[in-house]
Amino acid sequence: MKLTALLLLLPFLHASANGYGQEKFSLNLDQVEAAKVFARIQRASAYRFFYLQEDIKKLGKINIHVTEATVPEIMQKVLGNALAYKILSNYLVVISPSQMNLRQQIELRGTVRDENGNPLEGASVKVKDQNIGVTTEADGSFTIAVDPKATLEISMIGYQNVEIQVNGRSRIDDIVLNIASSGLEEVVVVGYGTQKKVNLTGAVESVGSEVFENRSMSNTTQALQGAVPNLNLFLEDGKPTRSASFNVRGRTSIGQGGNALVLIDGVEGDPSFLNPNDIESVSVLKDAASAAVYGARGSFGVVLITTKRPTRGKTTVNYTGNYSVQSLAKKPEFVTDAVTWLEHFRMAYYNTQGTVPTSINNNTQFYSDDWLERMKAWKASGEGPKTEVLPNGDYEYYNNTDWMGLLFKDRTFTHDHNLSVSGGNEKSDFFVSGRLYDFGGIYNLDPDTYRSYNLRAKGSLKAYKWLKLSNNMEFANNNYHMPYSALGRSANIQRYIEVSAFPSLPMYNPDDTYTRGGASTLAAFAEGNNYQNNKQNLFRNTVGFNTNFFNNTFRINGDYTFRYNDRDYFWKRVKVPYYQNANASAPSYAGDLNGIIYEWMGHTLYTASNIYAEYENTFAYKHYIKAMGGWNYETSAYKANSIQRNQLLLENAQSVQLATGTSITPGASASRWKTAGAFFRLNYGFMDRYLLEVNGRYDGSTRFPVEQQWGFFPSVSGGWRLSEEPFWKVSKNVFSDIKLRVSYGSLGNGNISPYQFLELLGIGNSNLVLDGALNKSTRAPAPIPTGLTWERATTTDFGLDFGMLQGKLNFNGDYYVRKTTDMYVAGPTLPDIFGATSPKGNFADMTTKGFEITLSWRDKFMVSSKPFKYQLRATLFDYVSTVDKFYNPDKRFTDYYDGMTIGELWGFRTDGLFQEDPAPGDYINTIFKSSADAVWRAGDLKIRNLDKSADNMITKGTQTVDNPGDMTIIGNTEPRYQYSFTLNADWNGIFFSAFFYGIGKQNWYPATESAFWGQYNRGYNQMPAWQLGNYWTEDNRDAYLPRYAQYNGALGFSNHVPNDRYLQKVSFLRLKNLQIGYALPETWISRTGLKNARIYFSGENIASWSPLYKWTKNFMDVSSAIGNTDSDLSSSYNQGAGNSYPVLKTYSFGVSLTF
């Protein structure tokens, strides 16, 4: 047996193939058994001989006389043709009967390069049909012992495989790997393992580090936006701190919701903490079949982010740094001429109220027509701004303040430094990286700075041939400073400038005290005493092991991770003084008179354990089998405490300890969950032609009631490589590869928040002064859901991949249908007397249909005898969701209803603007009004009497689909037809790339308080410059906007009802990134010790196009328009639309140096 057994193990033993010693031996022996010869060599060297006694005995006694002979020479003499032998890389010489065909091997050296001639490290060099192989060194070199007639297979992730006939050569230095044209040769990361793309049957899309290179981005999420079709990342505003939830393939659930599961190196993580430079690849598992091993948390897709692996060989040091200039992509343009603004204020007020105003926004400034006349005269005189003191001491201002200009810097600077060191050998390797990202803030007086640090150290140790231990440690820290006005965290600064800082007002009075408008807005910035500081730390460590047995056909892997995340928020409010009257003995104040400090500290400890085994083998060259199974267990414990207290001892207090007031509000929150699951995956492939994969997971979660905690979620997928069929006769030059895929799977949605199924009475803080105090309070709990079970997402996916024209053209496409069933939503809407929101239950079903298409073209041609290589990639993706079931028998469109398309917007059709005052009976609209006396006048918006009711009354009917009154569906707010284009080109060291991303169709109706409306909302608002000349007057009857009137219900001020006239198209195309760079020629840099040096220019968000701009011009970026929240604020009403933190455009200059 023994030898056979040994031979079976052989493949393991050559894993490190460092060639063979060239030791030489001199022997002079007569009539000895061969065993004696071997013993002599063993004594003098590292060679060890392995043989069966009976084989050697056949040789009988031999004579041997050699001088300075190598082992192969000696073996030839000893064994002749009677026996064969094989020298293994660890100096083991195995002798076997000749029929085993272990003939003498030659030592072959070679070098593998890419098409640019750069050495390729880590390429696999394998003897065809044998389990013998080595990997290349950092310089691309390899050494392998082969039969002179062998065929080598050279492969590497991302490159096309190459086969080379050895033909007795001992040096082959011209091996070139071309970048995988079809992509099918790639290996992509999938759940608990990797898969060759050619074998993929699910919908998996993957991008590499190129997405992140040379870009100045504060975090990973921002860089990924638009990069992967149907990985939808909608950032709420332009803040550098901003991340987004990861959505795959559109609407998930209208019940529990749910996002894609994001795993970093196999463990759930938050990409906003991740150093983008550390990322090697991002895989998105889109369909249920691919995500099934993650069970309930993968029900809406999985995003697998893999960090860079250490490079072996010579230690590599890489520095990349860039220095960026950032500015507003679009600066909000408001009227800054006070006379124009004031005239419009008066007009808006008068046209609604029918009276002349006496003050502007509750006495922020007093108004009189006299003042307006004086202001006009002053403007006509051509003299500059001034402030006068009236006889009663009141200040009267003649100013033209550009408040947005005061708020925003023209430009700010950001720098980003990243240093990584990587190296190792066959026993151990390491990768250490660190990053500093420092954003200077776009606000002027108290910049909103953001600084983040990242540190990663990972390494592995090959303890035994079969065991590798690894560790991956990550630390991240970020600090964000956010100033706000004296009105505190509830006030969006741009919105408050619009409503209380008028162009006519300066920030300062002549004696350098603040004006009232200044005090309500930027004075707190100037004082630097109203702000929040958010600090976050993340520490994460994963320790893991990988084993392999039986010729690497069987592997067991395991890891354990803990992640500790703490957040520390500090908020402070301090009053800001101002004067409206020069004679006042004491100031008035904006803000909280006593001052408030709020501190919040929370932490989450999360642990994850995985252990899984996999078996992979090919039988009879036809049957490929891979099986994987394992166990996962995770726990999470979150806890936070907060305290708020008023009455600051010092204005610059930085701790609640320096607050001494009696209003003390403590708070606490906590939540814990656990999840466990057993999972498996089976792959079968026949002749690389038919592929089958089965996945499943038995999943448990603490978030469900005891009897519902466990569920089993299987899935299946299959692929057919048409191009591998014998009958496929189409030339490979036309169609290089075609694969059809189909998958089906059904997963539970485990996104339910903990404790939903318990009847709980929360303890809150009452805001009422009762018995002289603020008391703890509790109240009736929400009615508990009954019969709770898992929501399910069932995805069917059809895919087609093909390559054409020798792989120059590649297509990947998927069409999917995802049915989310048993969604956990409020039950049938009950009559109001129920007294609570209807108990939730598994009442709703929804279908989401969508597709993704990626088309790429890669080619090169010669320019000045240098190759000009270029690549184009275009993606198009879409989804649309419809509600299949929702208990709403009357189909009230204020709620979901059967057949509803998600995002549909109900509103009125319009018939333009009244050109004459309508007769009172001709048009009756009690839903809203555009003036205080509810009379409709020329210039008002005319809502269409869509239902042609005889009484000419505009109604909402019963707000049901069957009786909508005059309402109808006027648009849809969901993004449709998202697309991207990427262009890369490279010539003679000069590289260029451009990345465009866009949305093909989307509607937006500006919300009530949106900056879009200007003085149509509140008459004292700042006036968007684009509205000048665009509103109805008798001389401007074709104007876009109606009669100039404040609190104009027709435009949505009250009883917010959208209409089609002011519905905005917010589709857009954005040039997200543009890069131009130059790789310095090796000849220039070789003497400096540099291996590689590049300089580049990179721009982010440098241009955008949208139909919205037709009216609003440069008023706001399309993303700022839609965005209507700032989650750093605690706003009670929507202030954001058009006022969200602006999108920034970035010009950055950077270098990348590799030593």
Next chain:
Amino acid sequence: MCAGCEMDEPVITSTDKGAIFSSEEGLKAYSISFYDILPDATEQATVEQALVDYGATNTLSGFTLINSYSENNSSGWSWSALRNFNYFIVNNTNTAIAESVRNNYTGLARFFRAWFYYGMVRRFGDVPWIDHPLDPSEEEILYGTRDSRELVMEKVYEDLMFAAENITRTSDAAQSSLVTKWAAYAFASRVALFEGTFRKYHNLNLTTSAETWLKRAEDAAYKVMQESGKTLNSSYRRLFTSDVPPVSETIMAIASDANLGIKHNANWRWASETYGTGLNLIRPFVCTYLQKDGTPYTDRAGWAYEDFYEEFQNRDARLNASLRYPGYIREGNLALPVFSGYARLGYQPIKLSVDATVGDSRTESTQAVQLIRFGEVLLNYAEAKAEQGTLTDQDWANTIGALRERAGITGGLTSKPTVVDNYMKENYFPDINDPVILEIRRERAIELLFEGFRFDDLRRWKAGELFEKSWTGMYIPGVNQPLDVDHNGSDDVIYYTDDAGLAAAAALSNNPNPYKVKVSTNPNAEIIQVHPAGNGSGYYLAWFTNNDSKKVWGPKQYLYPIPVGAINLNPQLEQNPGWENGATNDGN
């Protein structure tokens, strides 16, 4: 690997109902949430900035603006507060807690349940009676019809009597913010008076007669008068301007506290023309304030043409406590009404704001806002007895007499009036021939001004037509001339009709910076108007009289329409009469 495959994670920051209902601390914490149904301080302090007949506002309220109100924009059909009370009442059964303790808290819950239903019945008439937290399966209730006003009000009365008998607290010296036994009795007198007079004047023939309810009102009020120890506080104004309201009279108030950071907007809302509705009193109402001697102002010679200074002389002291009067001082400065702004009609209220200015343009007010006070109880008692025809001179002296005495009135305090005041009858209640009832109604409006009673009072008296009253204000002797309205020797205001008039008046003014107010003699003008007073030279200020034809009150408006959404959800809810199928407040 799987230390706990039992998937169990207990919650630690909240608790189940067992824990709450097993200790008095738990009951107390729960009872705090009952108070959420009360209006907040700003709301209560501004409750009469709209929908009152005696005030002019800068916008017409939709409910009385013709064709502006219907089931489509109706509201108030919200029932979540009730569930909170019912959940408590049904679950407060743990016998480990003494019954008297449990009954005290259940009494509180039933007090607030009565508060809730009183609001519902006032607004909608018949409403479903629900006494437990509903389960979705109780379809016969959820999709049932409304219960009769008769049934619901009997339940309300039961709740209030249970509360009055079981609530153990009898006083709250801190800020009178807590519900006491006397709050329950006092509130019962309010509810019963409303119901009794509503049934009487609307001729509702229900099983329980109007008289039954009037007697209930009388009895509940009497209980407070006899047993609570409450008295009238010597200062009327201090009732509304103190952070700690006088405990002698206050039965319940909404407290604020600067140190706790709980403040309200009362001063801001009563000072800013645009934050709120800028309510001014109208002169026809100001004229109802008696003279010091107890006789009607409208009996005074020349009353119709008295200017700002003159009309404030020798009047009921509550006039000066309610309006900026000639010589009103704030923080040491003379504070005239803001004639060019807030005081369009000349009468700028101060009753619910304080004399300090800090809260004039920001949320800094901390004065307590009255919810229930002894003065109202006296009025309830007087009216209940008068409506029954049983009011004696002694009752008069104890109630209206006492209130007038506090207001500095010297005459007519001890015996009830015997002569109808024609001004009151003609201008306010033409159908009332009983001089006592007329005087009680005069007294109630003046004493309880802005405290939130007027809208209900007019509805129960079936006097909604008063909402159509034209808004005329202060008398001025002339336009285009400087006026020294407070007779202190310095000109205060110029009402001018054109630039020439202004220039002429400014030349004559002895004050370089008087208020300058542009007015129009055109009754359809959309600015402040002046209407000839009838004496040849003088004018009355007027406001929005171009809108007089749009003010509307029809019979249907004594009840609100049920919001159409509620009817859509449960068609068994029949709409209140006149409001069916989207009909608007068209006057019918």
